[in-house]
Amino acid sequence: MIQFENIVKRFRRNEVLKGVNLTIERGHRVALVGSNGAGKTTLIRCLLGEYTCDGRVLVDGMDPRKQRREVLSKVGFVPQLPPPLRMPVGQLIRFAASLCESDPARMRDVAQKLGFDAEQFRHQPFVKLSGGQKQKLLIAIALGRESELLVMDEPAANLDPDARHIFFQLLAEKQERAAMLISSHRLDEVATLVNRVIEMDQGKVVLDDRVADLVELSSRLRCRLRLTQPEEAFAKTIGEWGFLSGADGVTWEGYIAGPDRLRFLGVLSRYAALLAGMEMEEAEEQVAAADAS
């Protein structure tokens, strides 16, 4: 679906991409990782036809620079930093839906699923929304249309755990017929979302590996934690994941999205000395659903 053929991008004398060659097919969920300045954003901008470059970028055989409309009508893009748009939410949805020849109601529905009521905020300027609300709306615009390629830069960074779970479910719905390119500084943020990892360093691809695709994007895990003693800092952190404690503040219980497990364990590792016990299992609703199917 996507071909990068010997892509070189220079900003004056600074060569940011040094001959990148990649092929990405439908069904590939690619984590594009690397440190700052590795060339991830530049590569994405070349893919979106926003940067001119040497070499060839092709999406289904089309040049994103020359056949912008044809290529970009297939692409849903979620940037890392939401743009400071002053237009109201309703106007942004109508604008995007009109350009993408999609139904604004579909985008509003996706936003609603993610926990953002676009109808209620329709007169609110986009720039005045909170970070999480902006992220949800941009995801809704990207997913609420017929996109065959999803390009996302740290897409779930500002989402609360419930919204993350819904987001992963929405991705799961698209995973067979779309390619996904998810950019992140940290692999643990996106590892369980993807089935391929591409690492960039100083403008080159230094790692291109397939990874085990065992985690269901839409899965959910029930988790019980037991602490050696109550701890305020832990309570604050785990509260952000939507966990509830028993009366003693020592036992905690909640759900985490399947693809979030590595990230969750990373958080727990900071409180390793406090943990007396831990239990994680597929949530019953998922197990029941799996049995039914």
Added chain:
Amino acid sequence: MKYLWLTAYTDIIESLRARWFMVYSMVFGGLVVILFAFGLAESRIMGFTGLSRLLITYIQLSMAILPVFVLITTVRSVAGDREAGVFEYLLSLPITLSAWFWGRVFGRFFVVFLPVLLAMVGAVVWGTIKGAEVPWELLVYYTGLLMSLAWCFLGIGMLISTIARSSDVAQGAAFVVWLSLLLFLDLILLGVMIREHLPPETAVAIALANPMQVFRTATMMLFDPQLVLLGPTAYVILDNFGQAGYITYAIVYPILLGTGCAWLGYLLFKRSDLP
């Protein structure tokens, strides 16, 4: 075409909510209020009184502030949007670059011209309520001149925004352009150049190439048809153009210049990195 108007509409909605637009509107609206408050409509100069007198002063002041306002606000918001990631996001949506660029130009033109026009209309409404006679011919002529001037500097602003990669550089460049045109507005400077053996035709050509000078001379022409205030330069203008010819030139030339600059900006935009 649909996408062009959609972009224009979106740009208008964006601009109407921007702080620069509020300041811009307040300046032009405030100007009319101040002119009325100081009783300018009741004063008389060279036989002009009432609304005609007020419009003459308004247009002279507009010449001083409209170009710099249009230039600075255009380059600041366009280059600022690019820096802030607005281009990165909106240009990831399926829209052609021509629809995007020209949509922004038309949307921006509507936004920069609207307060100027509304201030004039407000003056006319106010004057009518006060019982003054409305100089329709003058109003139409000045509206045409202001539209032409606004379009011209909008085109220059879009060109600068495309070339400059940061809003600071764009703002600096816009200011230099405005200052240069302002400098050549000074007939004394042109006089000095002639004294230093610059051919008079060249000095007149410089003046005729300067959209601000063209606008200024055209506005003068209405209350001073023989351009006595302009001195010997008037002969060149009147001999070559005639009064009607010069008025046409004063409206058409800035439009062509603005369109040329915007077109060049579009060509560069199409070939360069977008965000």
